[in-house]
Amino acid sequence: MTQQVPSTEPELTGVRNFRDVGGLPTVDGRRVRPGVLFRSGHLAHATEQDAEFLSSLGLHTVFDFRNAADQKLEGPDVELPGVRNVNLPLTDPAHGAEFWKMVREGDIEQLRGLLDDGKAAGRMVSSYRTIVKDRTDEHSRVLHALAEDSVPALMHCAAGKDRAGVSIAVTLLAVGVERDAILADYLESNAKHRRYKVRRSGGGDSVYSPEVMDLLSPLFDARAEYLTAAFESIEETWGDVDTYLGQGLKLAPQTRERLRERLLD
Numbered sequence: 001m002t003q004q005v006p007s008t009e010p011e012l013t014g015v016r017n018f019r020d021v022g023g024l025p026t027v028d029g030r031r032v033r034p035g036v037l038f039r040s041g042h043l044a045h046a047t048e049q050d051a052e053f054l055s056s057l058g059l060h061t062v063f064d065f066r067n068a069a070d071q072k073l074e075g076p077d078v079e080l081p082g083v084r085n086v087n088l089p090l091t092d093p094a095h096g097a098e099f100w101k102m103v104r105e106g107d108i109e110q111l112r113g114l115l116d117d118g119k120a121a122g123r124m125v126s127s128y129r130t131i132v133k134d135r136t137d138e139h140s141r142v143l144h145a146l147a148e149d150s151v152p153a154l155m156h157c158a159a160g161k162d163r164a165g166v167s168i169a170v171t172l173l174a175v176g177v178e179r180d181a182i183l184a185d186y187l188e189s190n191a192k193h194r195r196y197k198v199r200r201s202g203g204g205d206s207v208y209s210p211e212v213m214d215l216l217s218p219l220f221d222a223r224a225e226y227l228t229a230a231f232e233s234i235e236e237t238w239g240d241v242d243t244y245l246g247q248g249l250k251l252a253p254q255t256r257e258r259l260r261e262r263l264l265d
Contacts, residue, residue, distance in 0.1 A: 012050045016041035017160035017194040021168060021185055026176040030264045036151045037263060039168050041160035041194075042066060044075035051078050054154070059083045061150040063142055065090040065163040074158065086145070088138045090131050090163040111215050120218035121225070124162070128230040131166045133237055139170050140249040146171065147258040161189040161222050166230050173241050174251065175260045179231070189222040 012018050018041075022034030038057065042064070046054065064077055067089040077085060102110050114120075146153060155171075157163035165186050172182045188194065238244040245251045251259075 010053055012040075012046070012053065014045035014047045015043055015050050015054075017189055019185075019188065021172070024172065024177050024181045024185060026264065027178055028176060030176075030260075032172070032175070032177065032263055033265045036153070037146075037168070037171065038152070038154040039160055039164050040154060040156045041164075042070070042074050042156055042158050043077035043080075044071075046078040051080060055080050055083075057152055057154075059152050059154055061086055061145065061153045063088060063153060063155045063167070065138075065155065065157040065167060067091050070158050084150070088141065090135050090138060090157070090167070091127075108209070108212060111212060115215040115218070120215065121223070124218060124223070124226050125229045127162065128166060128226045129233040131163060132170070132230045132233045136248045139167060140251070142167060143171060143174055143249060143251060143259060144255060146262060147255045151262050159189070159195070159220070161186075161220075162226075165189065165222065165227065169227060169230065170249075171259075171263075173234075174245055174249075174256060175263050183224060183227055186227050187222050187224065195220055 010018065017039070019039060020034055021037050021039060022032050024032045026032075035057070038059075043050075043054070043062070059080060061084045062077065062080070064085060064087045066074070066087070071087075079085075102114075115123075142155075155164045155167050169182050169186060172185075173179075234241060234244045234248075238248050245256065246253075
């Protein structure tokens, strides 16, 4: 069934960081097909109108990379009729739960100790490296599913930037998208209307102090150094992308070709 893909980005009320990655160029002159691969933040707060729009995309599968702590905090995704929801946590079940509790409470002394002097950015770099090196089974499962029948697909985590960002990048690498184009798409998450909203505990939408915002900024930025660290981990661990895909993710050549047929024009 041919889906209607909007020519302009939709204005979604309760879903942050949504976009179609269609149009990105491959190294051999092809492009990602519009309407087959989408990315976003979580769908737990989608409005009725948001859900109607998402349903209009003809999605086969939603890949939710949040862990149990994320889902407890934000809630489950809205149900989209006829869409399969696959939860594949890319961090451990309670990973960072105490840390994010502290963030929401805004304890400045604790935050300084954890995040200043480059420690926040270092935390992000380490996380990206870990997701690539330690979550090969999950990424293998995603790519095999896409090659078999799971398109159109939407990938999301909480903010749609880190876990979903790495997973989208891995998928795009597998079909030969240019590295610079992958990075440019990733950096789109920095747009003001895309960024994840953090709510203070007991304070609704109350604003953090400028110092707290500066400390937190590296956690909510999409920085080239983060995704580059993931790419470097692939090369350091497996030598090159082809070996990573073949040995790390167990993608046979015929599976990669099916993936390209599914996702590329």
